[in-house]
Amino acid sequence: MADAGIMPVGHARHDGLLIASTVDRRLATPSTLAQALLTACTECARLHDDLLALAAALPSAATPRRTRDYTLSAADAERLRPRGLTRWLRYIGSSRDTLTRPLAIGFTTLGLAGLLVTTVPGALPGGGATAGAGASVAPQIEMQGAASPNGGLPQAAPGNGDAAARAPLAEEGIPPVVVLSGVFLATGGGLFAARRVVPGRTRAKATIR
Amino acid sequence: MLDSPRLKSASIAVRRDPLIVEDLRSTTVSDDPVQRRDLILIERARAGDLDAFNDLVRLYQDSLFALVVRMVPDRDQASDAVQEAFFSAFRNLHGFRGGNVKSWLNRICVNAAMDTQRLRKRRPSQPYPELEDESWQPPAGDDVDPERIAVTAERSRVINEAMTRITGDQRAAIILYDVEGYDYGEIADMTGVSLGTVKSRIHRGRLALRGILQDRMDLFRG
Numbered sequence: 409m410a411d412a413g414i415m416p417v418g419h420a421r422h423d424g425l426l427i428a429s430t431v432d433r434r435l436a437t438p439s440t441l442a443q444a445l446l447t448a449c450t451e452c453a454r455l456h457d458d459l460l461a462l463a464a465a466l467p468s469a470a471t472p473r474r475t476r477d478y479t480l481s482a483a484d485a486e487r488l489r490p491r492g493l494t495r496w497l498r499y500i501g502s503s504r505d506t507l508t509r510p511l512a513i514g515f516t517t518l519g520l521a522g523l524l525v526t527t528v529p530g531a532l533p534g535g536g537a538t539a540g541a542g543a544s545v546a547p548q549i550e551m552q553g554a555a556s557p558n559g560g561l562p563q564a565a566p567g568n569g570d571a572a573a574r575a576p577l578a579e580e581g582i583p584p585v586v587v588l589s590g591v592f593l594a595t596g597g598g599l600f601a602a603r604r605v606v607p608g609r610t611r612a613k614a615t616i617r
Numbered sequence: 618m619l620d621s622p623r624l625k626s627a628s629i630a631v632r633r634d635p636l637i638v639e640d641l642r643s644t645t646v647s648d649d650p651v652q653r654r655d656l657i658l659i660e661r662a663r664a665g666d667l668d669a670f671n672d673l674v675r676l677y678q679d680s681l682f683a684l685v686v687r688m689v690p691d692r693d694q695a696s697d698a699v700q701e702a703f704f705s706a707f708r709n710l711h712g713f714r715g716g717n718v719k720s721w722l723n724r725i726c727v728n729a730a731m732d733t734q735r736l737r738k739r740r741p742s743q744p745y746p747e748l749e750d751e752s753w754q755p756p757a758g759d760d761v762d763p764e765r766i767a768v769t770a771e772r773s774r775v776i777n778e779a780m781t782r783i784t785g786d787q788r789a790a791i792i793l794y795d796v797e798g799y800d801y802g803e804i805a806d807m808t809g810v811s812l813g814t815v816k817s818r819i820h821r822g823r824l825a826l827r828g829i830l831q832d833r834m835d836l837f838r839g
Binding site: 429467474 | 678682686695776817823826
C-alpha cells in the first residue's frame with residue numbers, strides 16, 4: 409500500500425478527527441490517508457462504523473413532547489407590535505422598504521458632489537475653494553514657520569500677498585456648502601448603515617431543501 | 618465605438634442576468650405548495666392578521682420545539698426559547714425577505730436556543746430531569762414489537778443523555794447537520810462561525826459522543 413509509510417503505528421496515534429470527517433454524507437470520497445487507516449486498522453474501522461451508527465440513530469431519537477401552545481394571544485400581538493421609532497427602524501431594510509435605499513444613494517451623492525465642488529479651486533464664489541486653496545497654501549505657510557494653532561487652517565503670512573488675500577476665508581470658518589455636504593454624507597451613510605444593522609432583522613435563505 | 622459588437626453583447630448580458638434570477642425565484646416559490654401556503658400566511662400576518670400568524674405557529678411549533686429541545690436539554694428552558702422565537706418572528710415579520718419560511722423560523726429558533734445555552738452557561742440547571750418521563754415522544758415508525766420498542770426507547774434515552782454531556786456548540790452543530798440536514802455553510806451562517814469551526818465542532822462532537830457511549834455502542838450496532 410502506498411500510504412502505509414505515512415501511517416503512524418498503533419491506533420492511539422491515528423487521527424480520530426480524520427476518521428470522524430469521513431462520516432460525512434456529502435463527502436464523495438475520503439482522503440487517501442483516511443482510506444488507508446480504515447483498511448489497515450480495525451480499531452479505526454470500528455470507530456468509523458460506530459460514528460456512522462450514531463449519526464444514523466440521532467435523527468430518530470425521541471424528543472420530549474411539547475407542553476405548551478405557542479400561539480399568540482391578541483394581547484401578546486398588541487404588546488409585540490412595533491410602534492413609533494422602533495416601527496420605522498424595523499421598516500428600514502425590510503422587503504417593503506422602497507424608500508430608504510434611493511434616499512441613501514441621493515444623500516450620499518449630494519454629499520460627495522458637494523465636497524467635490526468645494527475642493528475645486530474657484531468653483532464656488534467667495535469661500536468655495538477653501539479646501540483646495542488651503543491645501544495649496546499650506547506648504548508655503550509651513551515653509552515660513554507660521555503653523556496654524558487651530559487645526560492647520562492657513563494664516564496670513566506677512567509679505568505673502570496670496571495668503572493675505574485668503575485670510576478672511578480662514579476667519580469665516582467652514583463654508584456652509586461643506587457643512588451641508590457633510591450632513592448629506594452622514595445622513596446617506598446613516599441610512600445605508602441602518603439598512604444593514606436594523607435590530608433583530610433576520611435574513612432568510614432562499615434555498616429549499 | 619458605441620456600435621461595436623463587444624459593447625452590444627456586454628449590454629445584452631447585463632440585461633439578461635436579472636431576468637434569469639427572477640425566473641428561478643418565481644419557479645422555486647410557485648412549485649412548492651407548502652412554500653406557497655407559508656408565504657400567503659406570512660403576507661396575511663404582515664397585513665395584521667393574527668390568525669394567519671397563529672396558523673404558522675400551529676404548523677411549525679412541534680418541529681421547532683423538537684429542534685430546540687435537542688439543543689437546550691432543559692425542557693422548560695427549551696419551551697421558553699421557542700416562545701421567545703415566535704415572539705421574535707412576530708416582531709420581525711417585516712424583516713422576512715422571501716425564501717423558505719420554515720428555514721427562517723428555524724434560524725430564529727436556533728438563535729433563541731443559542732441565547733438560552735449561553736444563559737445556561739452562566740446559570741446551569743439540571744439537564745434532562747425528565748428522561749424517564751412518559752411525555753417523551755415515541756420515535757418515528759409503526760414498530761409494534763415490544764423488544765424493539767424497548768431497545769429504541771433505550772437508544773433514545775442513552776443518546777439524548779450523551780448529547781447533554783458534549784458542549785452546547787458541538788451539540789448545536791451536530792443537530793443542525795445530522796438531524797435538520799443543513800449543510801456546513803448554512804450552519805456557519807446560522808451560528809456565526811467559520812466553516813472550519815463548524816466542521817471541527819461536528820467531528821469533535823461525534824468523537825466525544827462515541828467516547829461517552831463506548832460501553833453502550835452495542836445498542837447502536839447492527
